[in-house]
Amino acid sequence: MHMTADAREVSQTASGAAATRDIYLPSERKKISGGGTPHVVAKDFSIYYGEFEAVKKVNADILSKYVTAIIGPSGCGKSTYLRAINRMNDLIPSCHTTGALLFDGEDIYGKFTDEVLLRKKIGMVFQKPNPFPKSIFDNIAYGPRLHGINDRKQLAEIVERSLRKAALWDEVSDRLDKNALGLSGGQQQRLCVARTLAVEPEILLLDEPTSALDPKATAKIEDLIQELRGSYTIMIVTHNMQQASRVSDYTMFFYEGVLVEYAPTAQLFTNPKDRMTEDYITGRFS
């Protein structure tokens, strides 16, 4: 069953019938002009680790320029699904997929897809901040350099722009040549966001980007996501229900590899259609 969490069509369960209803956007969330087209489309998309089906026949459209949160209990396949989108799962030899996952209409797992080019357009920020053991400048410039930009001035511009977008510029502008590992955890994570933004991706995948951070740093990252909303298609995996409701426009709930419910965030949290979703968000299991 195909799930599209857009204004017209929202399905209740992975297997249940799709119901058409009006989307509810929280009052403070503005509709994004030019957004809302299907950016990543899953069609009967399954992911296996060897024999084990970690993500089961997902059908879903991720809408461009909006923030989509992925929630669900540990081990339900959130990371697996997210990492499938920029083919980071390729690193795991036993991992393979069936069905189709389309990015701008192109099959991500197509025979002729260049995964290197794909990853340039679909950036990822990981659970644990993972800056390179290089200077702050070199961290940000790493991607642009890879893609052929070597002019120092141009690089400096990109570094500044990316750091500003990641709301880190003011804190590090005077020590760009210092090793990035000297930054605090929260700063490192924003650096990782900046590093990803420096290659100008279209999609940002965030896998529990704040789980290793303190509340203050978490708030900064959440603010950052709000800033970036509308410019990038953002997908964020989180265990924090409040966070999902704060930052996302749409929420996907996974359970044991199945996409149980996918709906506008406000709707999913206030009026879940599935018992399991309800149990999960009310904290009856986790």
Added chain:
Amino acid sequence: MNLGTRKILDRSFTAVGFGSIAVMGIALLIVLVPIITNGIGSVFFTGTIEHRNMLFNEFGRGNREELAKENAASEVYRKQIYGMLSAFEAELETMDSEKKQDYLSKYGPVKTALQTLIGPLPGEAEAILTRYKYGQTRWGKAEEKLHEFLYETRWDNSNPDAMAKEYFVSQATEFEGTSLVKLFPFVEEHLEDVLRPRFTVYWGFLTDSSVDSHIFGGIWPEIQGTFFLAVGAMLFAFPLGVIAAIYFTEYAREGFFNSILRSANSTLAGVPSIVFGLFGLAFFINTLKVSESKSVLAGSLTLAIMILPTIIRAAEEAILSVPKTYKEASLSLGSTKWNTIMTVILPAALPGIITGGVISLGRAAGETAPIIFTAAVSVGSAIGLADVFSSPTPALSWNIYNLASEHEAAAEIRHVQYGMVLALVSIVLMLNLSAILLRARISKKLKG
């Protein structure tokens, strides 16, 4: 297990652990102290005028005028000794032939001992071997030789049930009643005036070639040979090893072929080095004919094969210890695998790779067996860089063995052997130390 037994076990283990560390420390001391003290003695020692003359004649070092003055001062006493000898020889002519024969047979060894002590006596044909052109160059040795000159060693075989006992007979008593009897106290008293011992610092020991197979001179050819062989081995083994490690860790798919390769690598690391030596001879020299016979090239290749497994393993471990997150970060930015390896993984693995490399370098420098058949000669001069493809070379490890076991005058030049050992130990130690420092520096740079 109750608390009491646990405590006793803990205590006894602590005792055993402490004991084994103490034993190791003592063993290290027992090994290192003589190496260091004797080894240092090859550079710092009390040298005689013979040493200074040797340096001047063989290496052209020293001040001509000063040396001439010194020789003149020494000559005053030598003249007296020579005088006594010719007086005795004249006296011999006056004796009846039986007595003369008797004295002559005793006189020969005395002359030889004297010659060993203070150098060639006048009126003799010039020696061909350099070692016979000089007396004792080191005062310590001179004192030993003085004893041999003054006393004749005899063995007491009277008790057939016990080992023969050594005892000394004064030479002077043998010549009682002749003019030669004065010679012995004179030499004993004036040896310092003849040999003029003086504290000497002989850095040339490290930078000079040897003269007359290590009787005099230094060990530069050995040091250089060791350097050539070890660096040559690294030149082959290091890049190859790192590439192999990259293949194993990043490219190889788990499978039959790969596991065979891995176990082959582990097995190779445990093969005795003499086997590599024979392999080197059979493969590089006899089969591939990289050189006519022994050469630095063949030796380096053999050593390279020997250290390759260690380098591969060290590099593999270093690469595997690079956090996976670096790789993920790089790939997620649209980097290719190759680029990720070159710009992220290898730099982060560098400290470990370098440590493995330098430790292997130390091993290559210290091994004897692999170069016996492929590269080492016991005596030779330093070779030029251009000759490494065709010439064999002396090397510390091999020459230490050679001096200890095969050299015809091994007992006379223990100090050279100790000097070589100390040089080799220092080189290996320095390499390891530099590895530690380099590693610390790179790690610090990586950690920020």
